Amino acid sequence: MIVFVRFNSSHGFPVEIDSDTSIFQLKEAVAKRQGVPADQLRVIFAGKELRNDLTVQSCDLPQQSIVHVIQTPQKKDEGGSEAESVNYCDVLTNDGKEAKSLTRIDLNTSLLPSNSGGLAVILDTEDSTISSQSDNSGASTYNSFYVFCKSFCQAVKPGKLRVHCRTCKQGTLTLSRGPSCWEDVLIPNRITGVCQSRNCNGEVAEFYFKCGAHPTSDSETSVALNLITTNTRDISCITCTDVRTPVLVFPCIHRHVICLDCFHLYCVTMLNNRQFIHDPVLGYSLPCVVGCPDSLIKELHHFRILGEEQYNRYQCYGAEEYVLQMGGVLCPTPGCGAGLLPEPEMRRIVCEPSNGMGCGMNCISSLNDQPRGTGIKKAVFLTCPSSLSISTHQLKLI
Numbered sequence: 001m002i003v004f005v006r007f008n009s010s011h012g013f014p015v016e017i018d019s020d021t022s023i024f025q026l027k028e029a030v031a032k033r034q035g036v037p038a039d040q041l042r043v044i045f046a047g048k049e050l051r052n053d054l055t056v057q058s059c060d061l062p063q064q065s066i067v068h069v070i071q072t073p074q075k076k077d078e079g080g081s082e083a084e085s086v087n088y089c090d091v092l093t094n095d096g097k098e099a100k101s102l103t104r105i106d107l108n109t110s111l112l113p114s115n116s117g118g119l120a121v122i123l124d125t126e127d128s129t130i131s132s133q134s135d136n137s138g139a140s141t142y143n144s145f146y147v148f149c150k151s152f153c154q155a156v157k158p159g160k161l162r163v164h165c166r167t168c169k170q171g172t173l174t175l176s177r178g179p180s181c182w183e184d185v186l187i188p189n190r191i192t193g194v195c196q197s198r199n200c201n202g203e204v205a206e207f208y209f210k211c212g213a214h215p216t217s218d219s220e221t222s223v224a225l226n227l228i229t230t231n232t233r234d235i236s237c238i239t240c241t242d243v244r245t246p247v248l249v250f251p252c253i254h255r256h257v258i259c260l261d262c263f264h265l266y267c268v269t270m271l272n273n274r275q276f277i278h279d280p281v282l283g284y285s286l287p288c289v290v291g292c293p294d295s296l297i298k299e300l301h302h303f304r305i306l307g308e309e310q311y312n313r314y315q316c317y318g319a320e321e322y323v324l325q326m327g328g329v330l331c332p333t334p335g336c337g338a339g340l341l342p343e344p345e346m347r348r349i350v351c352e353p354s355n356g357m358g359c360g361m362n363c364i365s366s367l368n369d370q371p372r373g374t375g376i377k378k379a380v381f382l383t384c385p386s387s388l389s390i391s392t393h394q395l396k397l398i
Helices: 023-034 182-186 260-272 300-306 308-325
Strands: 002-007 013-016 041-045 066-071 132-134 140-142 146-149 155-165 173-175 193-195 205-211 247-249 257-259 277-279 283-285 348-350 362-365 376-378 395-397
Touching (some): 002 023, 013 023, 023 041, 023 066, 146 205, 146 300, 155 173, 155 193, 247 260, 257 260, 260 300, 260 308, 277 308, 283 300, 283 308
Parallel strands (some): 348 376
Antiparallel strands (some): 041 066, 132 140, 146 155, 247 257, 348 362, 362 395
């Protein structure tokens, strides 16, 4: 297999190794290439310094992973003998136990409901059971995180959690502790560490996700779908009653579970009926399929499960709803789709062309709560072009 090594945060170079290669053997390969002593090298991957006795397989280093190797020259003590370099602590969980890697940290233990106690029973946060599945090779894979891969897969895929220094953006940060919940990952400045880069004193960890289904470059990141998780408790889908995995767990008090096929159908049906809810803070979203209160989905990337064409329509509908909620109107010209915000006391507006939008149509608003104006007001464009079907109570052509 091939891993890419970044030596002292420089450009990466490939190193061919086996799955049973030890970290010290990896250091020796890098030391031979760079002409430095192997005992001065430190290997950092996913927020953790890897010990010499670990193997590549035990560190969850998949094919074409990027590891950082830092040279730390040994310092001489007062007696003139060489002293060992500082050994920074491993990734720890909240209970003080060592976490094997970020890829084996489960952030969903408080999300999935218990099968034995009903849907209202939430798993104890101390239960850190991690679901493992076997691929064709027999090796265990850990699908604790899911993302929507926009670049290659165009689908919901298992994700990889990674971390870098917020200051220098290099993956040379060793964490003081590992994340234990989604808030640790999604909310900035929750977890600190020590950046091992020579010219950086950064101490704040910045987490991000990559698609785990294929090799990715540094620039290929994905948004985490924090409501989608492996169905470790064999919970039935609330709509089709099948037991499937992965599933989406709604953020309601009952933690209702829905399989991804039913969630896709739910989104398509609500979109076709224009029954998405406009929330002034969250945007255009959906609640739990049962209608539970306070259950709107906060991370709108979950709706990418609609597919590219339907997701574009979802964005257009959301923008149109935003215009209407602000007291604006929509241009009725087929294929225009511009959002128009008339100023107070102005009824007559022009859909003026600007930046490739606007059709030049003169329109007059017929909203009863607006007094008649005498001027022509320019349009403010807030939505993307689309074919619209506007009822006569919204707009009237001059």
